[in-house]
Every structure is written in structure tokens, then in C-alpha cells.
Amino acid sequence: MxxxxxxxxxxxxxxxxxxxEKEHIIPAVDRNNSGVRDFDDHAIRRISFAKKMRxxxxxxxxxxxxxxxxxxxENSEDEQLALLVEQKRLMEAKRDKMQDxxxxxxxxxxxxxxxxxxxEDELRTMKANKKERL
Amino acid sequence: MxxxxxxxxxxxxxxxxxxxEKEHIIPAVDRNNSGVRDFDDHAIRRISFAKKMRxxxxxxxxxxxxxxxxxxxENSEDEQLALLVEQKRLMEAKRDKMQDxxxxxxxxxxxxxxxxxxxEDELRTMKANKKERL
DNA sequence: ATATTACTTAAAGCCGACTTTAAGGCAAGA
DNA sequence: TCTTGCCTTAAAGTCGGCTTTAAGTAATAT
Numbered sequence: 001m002x003x004x005x006x007x008x009x010x011x012x013x014x015x016x017x018x019x020x021e022k023e024h025i026i027p028a029v030d031r032n033n034s035g036v037r038d039f040d041d042h043a044i045r046r047i048s049f050a051k052k053m054r055x056x057x058x059x060x061x062x063x064x065x066x067x068x069x070x071x072x073x074e075n076s077e078d079e080q081l082a083l084l085v086e087q088k089r090l091m092e093a094k095r096d097k098m099q100d101x102x103x104x105x106x107x108x109x110x111x112x113x114x115x116x117x118x119x120e121d122e123l124r125t126m127k128a129n130k131k132e133r134l
Numbered sequence: 135m136x137x138x139x140x141x142x143x144x145x146x147x148x149x150x151x152x153x154x155e156k157e158h159i160i161p162a163v164d165r166n167n168s169g170v171r172d173f174d175d176h177a178i179r180r181i182s183f184a185k186k187m188r189x190x191x192x193x194x195x196x197x198x199x200x201x202x203x204x205x206x207x208e209n210s211e212d213e214q215l216a217l218l219v220e221q222k223r224l225m226e227a228k229r230d231k232m233q234d235x236x237x238x239x240x241x242x243x244x245x246x247x248x249x250x251x252x253x254e255d256e257l258r259t260m261k262a263n264k265k266e267r268l
Numbered sequence: 269a270t271a272t273t274a275c276t277t278a279a280a281g282c283c284g285a286c287t288t289t290a291a292g293g294c295a296a297g298a
Numbered sequence: 299t300c301t302t303g304c305c306t307t308a309a310a311g312t313c314g315g316c317t318t319t320a321a322g323t324a325a326t327a328t
Contacts, residue, residue, distance in 0.1 A: 002275075003275075004275090013317080015316075015317055015318080016315085016317085018277090019315080019316060034325085035276065035324090036275055036276075049238075052234060052235050052238060055235070056231055056232045056235030057191070057232065059314080059315095061314085081243065081246050084243050087239055088240060091235055095236065097189045098190045098191065098232065100190070101189070101190030102222055102225050104183075105221055105222040112211075138304075147286085148305095150286065150287085152306090153286065168293075169293085169294095170294085170305055170306075171306090188285090193285095194285065194286095
């Protein structure tokens with residue numbers, strides 16, 4: 001599979017895939033005889049994982065660290081687990097901040113509705129008065 | 135209250151507060167006779183709101199749009215409500231993506247534990263065999 | 269044969285969101 | 299008076315994360 005298809009499947013631009021490979025965020029992709037990248041299932045999964053983590057706000061540098069720990073080093077199970085747990089914790093904290101903001105907006109929306117109802121009420125009263133005057 | 139205190143209270147750097155004012159993300163702050171900013175409660179709340187939204191990943195441009203809609207324009211209740219609802223929806227979508235990533239990490243952590251237990255098991259077996267051989 | 273279309277690289281460019289720098293002003297304390 | 303410590307501005311600089319550009323190669327269609 002060439003880079004265009006890989007891009008379509010993963011939703012990651014070809015230029016970004018190349019950039020991720022250069023930065024070792026995904027492993028070096030296989031090449032055919034003429035030096036063209038040939039993506040297999042594993043490569044696709046790695047791109048998708050990178051995308052998922054980036055979408056969740058994980059920084060490139062952290063992702064790199066993570067990848068390096070899991071790809072290159074042996075005998076660092078403790079470190080690996082620690083990183084997983086730490087990243088999960090950070091993401092949960094971020095998610096909670098988002099929830100805060102969502103709650104804030106929800107509150108504004110509720111108040112807004114109440115406000116609107118009050119205005120509608122006033123409009124009804126005005127119309128009633130108008131009818132009376134007719 | 136001067137900018138240093140405002141910064142300490144809100145957790146937003148003084149340079150960022152100045153930047154936010156310049157970009158109209160917070161309203162123009164009162165000045166004393168010598169041109170020094172004097173922050174009141176309202177100003178502080180506006181900075182905190184900006185921070186909350188930024189922390190939740192809202193872009194500066196969106197925040198600007200939002201602020202403009204609520205501060206400057208009259209008679210755009212529909213637009214205001216629409217923006218609130220739309221921003222809430224976007225944030226919820228983002229939060230859900232984060233949850234996806236968190237679940238992914240949680241899954242890895244679980245598998246990791248299982249994997250570790252398996253390894254420990256192997257170690258126990260090896261030690262047992264070693265004892266037998268003694 | 270040549271045009272099209274996809275690929276390749278390295279390097280430069282871009283954008284958002286600040287942050288830092290340079291140059292200076294004001295007010296209080298030693 | 300002068301040093302300390304705060305403040306001010308405009309402009310330049312930084313950083314992360316891509317994206318675009320320029321120049322070239324390779325396979326396929328006409």
C-alpha cells in the first residue's frame with residue numbers, strides 16, 4: 001500500500017506520515033525496489049495509534065519518548081508501565097478540565113434559555129396589550 | 135490590583151494578560167493616573183474565563199469571536215446561543231476523543247499487568263527448576 | 269516518445285500562541 | 299539622589315507541529 005492509501009485509511013496527511021517517520025514516531029516503513037514506501041497492517045496501526053494520541057493532545061515529544069521506550073529498550077518494564085500510567089493520569093486531568101469548561105458552557109446555555117423565556121414572556125405581554133388597544 | 139497580583143490569582147502570566155488585552159480576549163483594563171493597569175473583580179473573572187476555555191483547548195480565534203459576540207453586538211441572541219451550543223458540542227467531541235485515548239492506555243496497562251504476571255510465573259518456574267537441580 | 273501521476277528528499281516556510289527583549293517611566297525606601 | 303522594583307510599549311523571537319516547495323525519479327497511459 002502506498003502513502004496515499006495509507007493517508008486515506010488513517011486520515012493522516014502523507015506529509016505528516018513522512019514527518020512522523022523522520023521523527024521516529026512510527027517505525028521506518030518498508031520500501032520497494034524503487035525506494036517507495038510500502039505500508040503494511042502494522043505500519044497502519046502505528047500511524048493510527050499516533051493519530052489517536054495526538055488527537056487526545058499528547059505532545060510529539062512525549063509520544064516519541066513513549067515509542068522509544070516500547071520499541072528500542074529491553075528490560076524497562078517498570079519504566080514502560082510507569083509511562084503508561086502517568087500518561088493516562090495526565091490525560092484524565094486534561095479531560096476533567098474539558099469537562100469543567102463544558103459545564104461552564106452548559107450553565108451559560110441554561111441561563112440563556114431562562115433569559116430567552118423571560119423575553120418571550122415580555123413579548124406575549126406586549127402583544128396582549130396591543131390586542132387590548134385594538 | 136496590579137498585573138502581578140492578577141497574574142498570581144489567575145495563574146495566567148502577566149505577558150499573556152497583556153497579550154489577551156491587546157487581542158481583545160479580555161476587555162480593556164482600567165488604568166490609574168500613571169497608565170498602570172488596575173484590575174478589578176470583573177477583569178479577574180474575564181481572565182479566568184479565558185484561561186478555562188484555553189485550557190479546554192478553545193482556540194484564540196474562537197474565543198475572540200465568542201467575546202466579540204457577547205461584548206459588542208446587540209440583538210444577536212440567536213447567534214450567541216448558537217455559538218455556545220456549537221462550542222459545547224465541539225468540546226464534548228474532543229472530550230470523547232480523549233476518553234478514547236484514555237481507554238486505549240487503560241487497556242494497555244491491563245494487558246501489561248497480565249503480561250508481567252506471566253513473566254513472574256515463568257520466573258517462579260525457573261527458580262523451582264533451579265532448586266530441583268541443586 | 270512524452271505526458272501524467274505518483275512517489276522521493278531536504279530545506280524552507282507558516283501559523284498559533286505566546287514570551288522575551290529593549291528602552292524607558294514612576295514611586296517608595298535607604 | 300539613587301537604587302529597587304514595579305510598571306509600560308512595540309517589536310522581535312521562540313517553539314511545536316506540521317506543510318509547502320523545489321528538484322528529481324519511476325511507472326504507466328496515450
